[in-house]
Amino acid sequence: MGLSAAEIERYGRHLSLAEVGLAGQERLRAARVVVVGAGGLGSPAALYLAASGIGTLGIVDCDQVELSNLQRQILYQTSDVAQSKALAAARRLSALNPEISVVPHALELRAENVGAIVAGYDVVVDGSDRIATRYLVNDACVSLGKPLVTAAIHRFEGQAMTYQPGAGGCYRCLFPDASAGPAASCAEAGVLGVLPGVLGALQATEAIKLILGQGELLVGRLLTYDAMELSFREFRFARRPDCAACGDTPRIRVAVGPLPADELPVTPRRLAPRELAELLADPARSGAVRLIDVREAAEFAAGHLAGAESIPLAEIDRLRWNAPDGSVTVFICRSGARSLRACFAAARHGLQEPGQLEGGLLAWAAAIDPTLHVA
Amino acid sequence: MIDRTVRVASPLRSYTQGAASVTAQGDSVAELLDGLERRFPGMRFRMIDEQDGIRPHIRLYAGTREIRAILEPMGAETTLHIICALSGG
Numbered sequence: 001m002g003l004s005a006a007e008i009e010r011y012g013r014h015l016s017l018a019e020v021g022l023a024g025q026e027r028l029r030a031a032r033v034v035v036v037g038a039g040g041l042g043s044p045a046a047l048y049l050a051a052s053g054i055g056t057l058g059i060v061d062c063d064q065v066e067l068s069n070l071q072r073q074i075l076y077q078t079s080d081v082a083q084s085k086a087l088a089a090a091r092r093l094s095a096l097n098p099e100i101s102v103v104p105h106a107l108e109l110r111a112e113n114v115g116a117i118v119a120g121y122d123v124v125v126d127g128s129d130r131i132a133t134r135y136l137v138n139d140a141c142v143s144l145g146k147p148l149v150t151a152a153i154h155r156f157e158g159q160a161m162t163y164q165p166g167a168g169g170c171y172r173c174l175f176p177d178a179s180a181g182p183a184a185s186c187a188e189a190g191v192l193g194v195l196p197g198v199l200g201a202l203q204a205t206e207a208i209k210l211i212l213g214q215g216e217l218l219v220g221r222l223l224t225y226d227a228m229e230l231s232f233r234e235f236r237f238a239r240r241p242d243c244a245a246c247g248d249t250p251r252i253r254v255a256v257g258p259l260p261a262d263e264l265p266v267t268p269r270r271l272a273p274r275e276l277a278e279l280l281a282d283p284a285r286s287g288a289v290r291l292i293d294v295r296e297a298a299e300f301a302a303g304h305l306a307g308a309e310s311i312p313l314a315e316i317d318r319l320r321w322n323a324p325d326g327s328v329t330v331f332i333c334r335s336g337a338r339s340l341r342a343c344f345a346a347a348r349h350g351l352q353e354p355g356q357l358e359g360g361l362l363a364w365a366a367a368i369d370p371t372l373h374v375a
Numbered sequence: 376m377i378d379r380t381v382r383v384a385s386p387l388r389s390y391t392q393g394a395a396s397v398t399a400q401g402d403s404v405a406e407l408l409d410g411l412e413r414r415f416p417g418m419r420f421r422m423i424d425e426q427d428g429i430r431p432h433i434r435l436y437a438g439t440r441e442i443r444a445i446l447e448p449m450g451a452e453t454t455l456h457i458i459c460a461l462s463g464g
Contacts, residue, residue, distance in 0.1 A: 037464045129464035152461035157385035178460035181432030235436050
């Protein structure tokens with residue numbers, strides 16, 4: 001199917017490029033790219049991939065937004081603090097480009113689920129901040145024959161490479177084992193905020209070139225970047241015949257199992273305080289609303305919304321959840337973090353469309369009822 | 376022996392008081408690393424194991440030529456690059 005009039009206008013500067021054009025833009029729209037780690041690197045990479053019109057963009061991150069992330073993780077706003085990164089990123093990317101489909105995976109990649117996630121995409125962009133995840137993603141890409149664009153940062157320095165099946169070495173060929181290396185995190189070592197912007201943009205560039213089948217890729221080449229001296233260097237590396245992942249007799253194979261039910265993508269419905277207040281004030285709809293306060297009993301006792309049931313977060317995981325058609329189950333907590341976890345827990349146990357009070361009772365008190373005591 | 380430049384990977388700059396480049400003398404990679412160790416004690420062990428093998432999270436390049444064993448000569452190359460796997464994201 002051709003591009004719509006809105007898409008032709010949106011992607012006009014791409015369509016003017018002979019190397020992209022209509023056929024290339026349609027390839028981008030048909031492509032499925034997953035960004036592992038929606039942090040410093042994943043932020044610019046995902047923003048550019050979404051803006052470029054990648055049709056399906058997966059975002060994998062199990063963390064929540066922290067205030068200290070905002071110095072470099074440009075996907076997020078201050079109001080996203082304490083929210084799920086995967087969900088906040090999906091909201092931002094969908095707002096940037098409603099033409100594309102963004103799939104949040106608010107989960108931690110592990111040996112049991114990495115195959116199922118990677119198998120669902122054409123290209124993998126890795127910007128994770130854990131060395132173990134880098135190997136997990138690399139091994140899955142090698143096993144499943146998926147191209148991988150990986151990058152990493154430290155203080156003022158960054159590095160990037162691309163793996164293309166059958167065309168060059170993988171991350172393990174470059175660094176067979178970095179688990180014992182001096183792999184300090186950004187939190188420990190510090191990082192210049194703009195540094196991941198440079199590397200993440202390079203990752204998006206590589207992913208787009210991979211999809212378009214254009215240009216020269218960073219295959220078999222490690223690119224290093226030093227922000228202080230503003231220099232790029234390039235170091236060639238070869239595939240290792242003894243590589244545990246892509247060598248002649250590989251010892252690591254990643255299988256594709258079914259994604260556990262509790263890790264299927266879930267997008268909780270976020271109700272702003274005013275939206276919930278209007279829902280509760282409407283006699284035709286309020287009867288279908290179930291309010292579940294997931295704070296501890298003492299917090300609940302200090303003050304809660306009228307009609308709310310008290311089911312502390314730890315209990316949510318022990319119950320079977322379902323809701324009649326047309327009903328809305330809204331989880332409530334102090335600021336929105338626990339209620340989001342409750343949404344995922346209830347979804348694991350059968351609830352189809354969990355909802356949460358955005359910003360929690362603090363936001364409710366600020367916007368609707370200043371007399372509410374929030375413990 | 377001539378002076379050569381050693382480009383130090385970011386995670387190892389704690390040994391060089393933050394310097395990205397230092398000067399060392401040696402005709403082989405091993406000699407350069409020994410020179411570094413004398414000036415920056417403990418640094419060599421972060422890159423080279425007890426059997427004189429290059430650790431698997433480190434890569435060494437004489438100019439653009441990859442070094443597989445530290446006894447390799449530097450030849451005419453004036454710069455040794457120490458590359459370290461980074462993990463930050």
